[in-house]
Every structure is written in structure tokens, then in C-alpha cells.
Amino acid sequence: MANLFEHILFNFLNKSLNKSLLKSKVVIIGGGFSGLSTACYLAKYGFEVALYEKNQSLGGRARQFKIDGYTFDMGPSWYWMPDVFERFFADFDQKVSDFYELQLLDPGFRIFYDNDLIDIPFDQQKLSALFESIEPGAAASLGRFLLSAKYKYEVGMKELVYQPGLSVFEFFNASVIKEYSNSI
DSSP states (O other): OOOHHHHHHHHHHHHHSOGGGTTOEEEEEOOSHHHHHHHHHHHHTTOEEEEEOSSSSSOGGGOEEEETTEEEEOSOSSOOOHHHHHHHHHTTTOOGGGTOOOOOOSSOEEEEETTEEEEEOSSHHHHHHHHHHHSTTHHHHHHHHHHHHHHHHHHIIIIITTSOOSOGGGGOSHHHHHHHHHHO
């Protein structure tokens, strides 16, 4: 089943463009996630796609920079919204694992301050204990924050992320209004 973005793109192209333009050449400027995914969907529908990127490599903010034997990640430090990546690859009958393997890091990251450091563990119980050791009561606050974040993520993924972006009213639904009213 096609995702909403793909459905909207296809309907737009069918309704808005002269039929003779379909299967024509398209130029995409920018080889980040948005440019690459748009190019993939357009190519899937038969367009001849040319993609131009100002940098020496594709990936936008997720590209790598290599110099003198060192590799620097230029982009995201975390792998947010894996659902979006899984859905994208599924639209092309592929799986994320066909292209890359994720490796869990524990600790996930390290915070340096003054002459000290803190390792942030993956395990939620260890993280709660760390928060509590720094500030009494912080573990309970972290728990409430994570529950709220989980709800927001689930609502966002199920009800907001794949909206076409044609009206601000797409974002007014019972789940969003409930969360907003709970926060005031």
C-alpha cells in the first residue's frame, strides 16, 4: 500500500500536470533525506530524475566528511523515527537491514563538564538511578517525561507525520487537543 506522501504526489501529478509531462525529466536540488526520497518516489513513477548536490557526497546533514584518514559524521547523533525509514524502504520492497545495520551504543553518549563527565546509559533503570543520584526526585520526573514523550511520539507517528501539510487544521485532532489540554 502506498504511503500518504506517495499517494498525494501521484494525485497531484495526475491532476495538476499535463499528461504529456508525466514521465518527463525532473531536477531535484539537494541530496539530503528529502531530496533523495523525493527522487526515489518520482523515479518509481517513471520520471527521469537528475539530482544535484553542492557537497561532494550525498546525505545532506547525514553525510560523512573524510580527511586524512579520519571520518566525521556531519549529521544526526541519534537515529530518530526508525518507523519513517522502515516505511520508506518498504515502499520500494526493501528493508532497512538490506542497506545498513544499527548498533546499540551503551553508553549512548558522554557529557563533559568542568573537570568531570557523565556516561548516559541505555538502560532506563540505570538512567533513572543516575538522575536520582544527581537530584533527588529526578527519577520520577524522568518517568513522567518519558511517558509523555511516548504518547506524543505515538500520536505524531500515527496521526501527524504523514499528513499532506495543506492546512494547519490537519494538526487539530482529539489526540493533539487532549495532550495540549493536559499540559496547561
